[in-house]
Amino acid sequence: MINRTALITGASGGIGLELARIHASNGDNLVLIARSSDKLAEVRKELETVYKVEVFNIVKDLSVKDAAKEVFNEVRSKNIVVEYLINNAGFGDFGLFAGSDWNKQEQMIGLNITALAHLTRLFLPGMIERGEGKILNIASLASFQPGPTMSVYFASKAFVLSFSEAINNEVRDKGVTVTALCPGSTESNFHAVAMNDPNLVEDRKMQSAKEVAEVGYRAMMKGKPVAIPGFKNAFLAFAVRFFPREFITKMARKIQEGKHL
Numbered sequence: 001m002i003n004r005t006a007l008i009t010g011a012s013g014g015i016g017l018e019l020a021r022i023h024a025s026n027g028d029n030l031v032l033i034a035r036s037s038d039k040l041a042e043v044r045k046e047l048e049t050v051y052k053v054e055v056f057n058i059v060k061d062l063s064v065k066d067a068a069k070e071v072f073n074e075v076r077s078k079n080i081v082v083e084y085l086i087n088n089a090g091f092g093d094f095g096l097f098a099g100s101d102w103n104k105q106e107q108m109i110g111l112n113i114t115a116l117a118h119l120t121r122l123f124l125p126g127m128i129e130r131g132e133g134k135i136l137n138i139a140s141l142a143s144f145q146p147g148p149t150m151s152v153y154f155a156s157k158a159f160v161l162s163f164s165e166a167i168n169n170e171v172r173d174k175g176v177t178v179t180a181l182c183p184g185s186t187e188s189n190f191h192a193v194a195m196n197d198p199n200l201v202e203d204r205k206m207q208s209a210k211e212v213a214e215v216g217y218r219a220m221m222k223g224k225p226v227a228i229p230g231f232k233n234a235f236l237a238f239a240v241r242f243f244p245r246e247f248i249t250k251m252a253r254k255i256q257e258g259k260h261l
Helices: 014-025 037-051 067-077 102-130 151-174 190-195 209-222 231-242 245-259
Strands: 005-009 029-034 055-059 084-087 133-138 176-181
Touching: 005 014, 005 102, 014 029, 014 037, 014 084, 014 209, 029 037, 037 055, 055 067, 067 102, 084 102, 102 133, 102 151, 102 176, 133 151, 133 209, 151 176, 176 209
Parallel strands: 005 029, 005 084, 029 055, 084 133, 133 176
Antiparallel strands: none
16 A cells, blocks of 8 residues: 655644644654744654654744745655645734734734645645645634634635635546635644733633544545534534624624633
């Protein structure tokens, strides 16, 4: 049996790490991308030891211009064929947009939108040429409504969802599928690292990163366009269609401010 290869961004922790473990447990080799060389080294050692797969690490800040192209060129130089592309890396920020740090907002757009779209553009033609391939883009429950106090983050995830659905429609008849995974609040280091908010009120009913990753993996393998982990989250995503957008926006702000006391 020929081992397949999954490329996973943001693979040093949270959902990305759990997806790496799932792929490794199924015999897939891995290309793992994150900013921390130390954390990636630990992950590589774990996966190669436990699952006996090959792991190739690339230390890269994908929010930087042309980083996606550099990743693609490095993968190609190693003659690695990527069958599964998982765009997981991303971060958020809390606060009113008018008073926000623009550099941070620009980095968020660069990582959550530009890097994801660029990596998809770079690896998609090869998948189409081979007549097979699967892409999993990590969106969010935030994809379904505006998010005051997290305006750029919510908007970036709306892009991921819309983009993924559109590209999936374009390539399904070519043997390739694109899946958008839209988790709600998840137990991971997202808030501690990406949000940098010590006052965040954690939701005790959050799903684990492992649970979310398992839902995403199954959905990707089945070629589902959209996957929303958890009945409550799926209901909320569906319910927003039946209320005025102004009402949904006000409620989103109330919920977000309740988390940041």
